[in-house]
Amino acid sequence: MTILVAGNAALLDLVGVADRLPALHGNAIPPAARADWARGGAALIAALRMVRYGHDVRLWHPVPRDDRATAMFADLADAGVDTRLCPSIDQVIPNGVILSGHAGRSTWSNRNAIAEIGDMDGLLDGISDVIIAPVWGDWADDLLRAASQRGIRCSLFGAAPPALARQQWYMRVGNAAQIAASADAGHPVTATITCMTRGAAGAVVTVAGRDSFIPAKAVTVIDATGADDAFAAIFMAAMIDGKTPVEAGKEAARAAAEASLHWGAWPVEQARRAVPPGAGQHDRVLGALAGAATGETLGMLNSFVWMPVWRKEMAPGTQGDDACSPQQGDTRDQVANSLNDFFMSMGGSDPLAAGPGTRRALQTREQGEAVDVIGKTGVADSVAMRLAPIGVFAGLAQLDIAETTTLVEAAGWPVHVTSLAISGASAVVWAIAVAIRGDAWGDVMQAALAGAAAGATRGIGGDAQGIGGRIAAARALAAASLSVQKLVDGLAGLPGADGDCGNVIPSAIAIADFVQGDPAHAIDIAGRLGSDADTIAALAAAVCGAYAGTTCLPADWRPLIDHQLDRHRDRNAPLTLAQWAHQLEDLARAHMSG
The missing domain is CATH 1.10.4080.10 (ADP-ribosylation/Crystallin J1)
Incomplete structure (x- = not known):
């Protein structure tokens, strides 16, 4: 049983904390108290977390010909994610900007890469579940159509375009704003299992019209960039593993809390593996x-x-003949002197x-x-x-x-x-x-x-x-x-x-x-x-x-x-x-x- 995670989004995020957020139509980013580039990509994060959970995972995501992107996908392969069918593209690595402040959170990203799925049969061979982590594109329509024809369960996390209202999903995970946006636009997304995350207010899992509340785990948040992705990935991985919705929700809440304890969206530690001993x-x-x-x-x-603070500067270091060099045969007193x-x-x-x-x-x-x-x-x-x-x-x-x-x-x-x-x-x-x-x-x-x-x-x-x-x-x-x-x-x-x-x-x-x-x-x-x-x-x-x-x-x-x-x-x-x-x-x- 193999899970296919497919997506196409920003791979690098400039994550910052600012005293104020820019105006809706403004073009200036306010001074940030801290801003760092960090790895992103919802599908990549989900694949990595699911393989660490214990599932066999295949990934489809365009790979820009860029050393940073190459390193990211190499790390995923080292962790056990099957990246062999990820297409290489001659485009700039997509990136985004994520700013948090007292007034909330704002995100921007450049245009996502354009890519097509070449070997659909090979991509879906042996797949039990397809999980789509948009930004949406023609590739997603093609994948969804092919998976549905083969009777493969399809799940979604994140934002959903209007066309998805026609699709019956197995699982849908999104934050309150994403799910509300679909309903307000008149194209609510239907799913057998729906999970709506609400940050520190916890999450609500809905199955057959019945809601179950999942409390959030209280932590001191350093950066919440990867929390939603961590929650969605672990919730879906646990459900596919046979857990109940409530059990899956509790595991996902722990993962989201842990993801908030460090800077950036990627898990800070990849799968541990023993290093081989030196050859000689x-x-x-x-x-x-x-x-x-x-x-x-x-x-x-x-x-x-x-x-x-009282250590304002270091004394000059030593080198050459200035160093202390006791001689062979010196007594203990001579060494001490x-x-x-x-x-x-x-x-x-x-x-x-x-x-x-x-x-x-x-x-x-x-x-x-x-x-x-x-x-x-x-x-x-x-x-x-x-x-x-x-x-x-x-x-x-x-x-x-x-x-x-x-x-x-x-x-x-x-x-x-x-x-x-x-x-x-x-x-x-x-x-x-x-x-x-x-x-x-x-x-x-x-x-x-x-x-x-x-x-x-x-x-x-x-x-x-x-x-x-x-x-x-x-x-x-x-x-x-x-x-x-x-x-x-x-x-x-x-x-x-x-x-x-x-x-x-x-x-x-x-x-x-x-x-x-x-x-x-x-x-x-x-x-x-x-x-x-x-x-x-x-x-x-x-x-x-x-x-x-x-x-x-x-x-x-x-x-x-x-x-x-x-x-x-x-x-x-x-x-x-x-x-x-x-x-x-x-x-x-x-x-x-x-």
């Missing part, structure tokens, strides 16, 4: 290093957005170049504390963020979990020596190590729990035992999240302070599990989390990159990473991502050979 170990090494580097870089941009001298040169005991844990340690050392205890308050997440190479080395050198945790403990010294910091860092590092070995994704996630447990037995006491439980709870939250927005909202409510391992590490592991090993997608989600976006993105992408390799990272990122690595090295010793990977591989071979 060297590629997985590159993926871990590239994931950590790009995650921190791209996440940092959003971290700044949330920076407290080297770090202390470096950060004091960058601004005293409260430098912007240091994280909160390091600053506290420097201040404690200034007060005369012994170097072995200056990190007793270090619970920050920064130690985990810089330890991806240790996870890579551990996986290459086939270290066991105890040996790996010892390296993590040493790398955190002298600033991050609490059990909490070591437990959180070990969770990430051991997950990377297991991914580098080539294990399955489920084993990588279990490794995070095992690493947390191993690290909890090291360092200066604290609430380390809770890291594993928090990781498990965050993964359960990710598994139950039907959209990125649901996941982000849930992670924002996790216990723990900003920058605390107890908050950041579970968030990173949960995001990695939600995207099933896709580092680029992990970075995109982590970037929405505010002040810790850089750390969470770096950790999640490092774990995902160690599993999937570089195949899921955009090809144009690699040269940018190499460029930044070169900037932060001595001019006489440039380092590319590949050279970094080879150094770790050489180090692992030397370790294994004794």
